[in-house]
Amino acid sequence: MKKARMIYASSEADADILYATRHFVPDPFLWWEWRGQTHVVMSPLEIDRARKSKNIDHVHAPEEFILKGTSASTAQLIVEIARKQKFNAAEVPASFPLGLAFELKKLGFHIDVVEGPFFPQRQFKTADEVKKLTVALRVTEAGLARGFEVLRQTKIGPKGVLRWGNAVLTSEILRGEIDAVVVKKGGLPANTIVAGGDQACDPHERGSGPLRANETIIMDIFPRHQSTGYFGDLTRTVVRGRASDAQKKLYFTVAEGKRWVQKQMKPGVDGKKLHEALVQRFTEAGFPTEKRKGRWVGFFHGTGHGLGLEIHESPRFAAGKFKKGLALTVEPGLYYPGLGGVRLEDVVILQTGGILNLTKAPQFLEI
Numbered sequence: 001m002k003k004a005r006m007i008y009a010s011s012e013a014d015a016d017i018l019y020a021t022r023h024f025v026p027d028p029f030l031w032w033e034w035r036g037q038t039h040v041v042m043s044p045l046e047i048d049r050a051r052k053s054k055n056i057d058h059v060h061a062p063e064e065f066i067l068k069g070t071s072a073s074t075a076q077l078i079v080e081i082a083r084k085q086k087f088n089a090a091e092v093p094a095s096f097p098l099g100l101a102f103e104l105k106k107l108g109f110h111i112d113v114v115e116g117p118f119f120p121q122r123q124f125k126t127a128d129e130v131k132k133l134t135v136a137l138r139v140t141e142a143g144l145a146r147g148f149e150v151l152r153q154t155k156i157g158p159k160g161v162l163r164w165g166n167a168v169l170t171s172e173i174l175r176g177e178i179d180a181v182v183v184k185k186g187g188l189p190a191n192t193i194v195a196g197g198d199q200a201c202d203p204h205e206r207g208s209g210p211l212r213a214n215e216t217i218i219m220d221i222f223p224r225h226q227s228t229g230y231f232g233d234l235t236r237t238v239v240r241g242r243a244s245d246a247q248k249k250l251y252f253t254v255a256e257g258k259r260w261v262q263k264q265m266k267p268g269v270d271g272k273k274l275h276e277a278l279v280q281r282f283t284e285a286g287f288p289t290e291k292r293k294g295r296w297v298g299f300f301h302g303t304g305h306g307l308g309l310e311i312h313e314s315p316r317f318a319a320g321k322f323k324k325g326l327a328l329t330v331e332p333g334l335y336y337p338g339l340g341g342v343r344l345e346d347v348v349i350l351q352t353g354g355i356l357n358l359t360k361a362p363q364f365l366e367i
Helices: 015-021 047-051 074-085 098-106 127-153 171-184 197-201 245-264 271-284
Strands: 003-009 029-034 037-041 058-060 089-092 110-113 162-164 193-196 216-221 234-239 290-292 295-297 313-316 327-330 333-336 340-343 346-351 354-357
Touching (some): 003 015, 037 074, 098 110, 127 216, 127 234, 127 327, 171 216, 193 197, 197 216, 216 340, 245 271, 245 340
Parallel strands (some): 089 110
Antiparallel strands (some): 327 346, 333 340, 346 354
């Protein structure tokens, strides 16, 4: 078979086609690679912008393949492109539309779904990509700085409820302040986490309602940069007021765990074994991971994940041995209802002999 590589998706929603084109388009469009050349078909609405792209070799209008004034489905267009360019099959990512695949099959066009990443090289960041991740992180850090600023301005009201100005400070209000700065700096926030007290014990709980003094507050911010599509990801945990001895032990156990993991990280180290060793270190420090009253407590999520054009992308931290060029988050956490949750997160790049930590945000407990 003469096989091309093909994607049909919106580059605002699909990281693979954005990686291939570096071109934002809200509606699905066709990209393919054949004989070392990349191609796209664009509507009249998008074609002029696409022709300015340095990452696409050939930009086509539909009428180059389908007679102008006639209608054709996307599958029919693909079959006609394949006929004219002399290929008869395509490799596609697992996200390829199922309905389109079925229609192509009916038309006799063969589809092979690629197992695993469609662009394995995406996980190895170039110097330019590291710069883009760094810019996204600086936007993220600006949002976090606003979160710190607002918390410092609060006063402690009755029952420990935080007040900011003349109103109760809620997770929603603080999230809005963080997100507003992120937008002003060029980021697109999505589900920023501001969770206090027992809400912080559910790692993906966004947080709602009044924030209180002397409780742990997790702020996890992960915007996408509007210009590049790359994500920042950053988590800090603070207590407004005074942390108890138990909260301090929880916090500094996580902080020490993060430092320890980062010191161990280098190409060739097994991420799964490193994660398991961290879980054991936490257990030995008095913070076991187990089920209590039907819910998990302790460290029950991954130590980190790949970061780039997706907030969670290949590889997972525990997927195998680290390789040079990987961009990974390092985000250990401990969660115990009644005590609180603590998570701390940086973004690192694997380098020869160690890591480059891209994160510059300060890390402290009491505010």
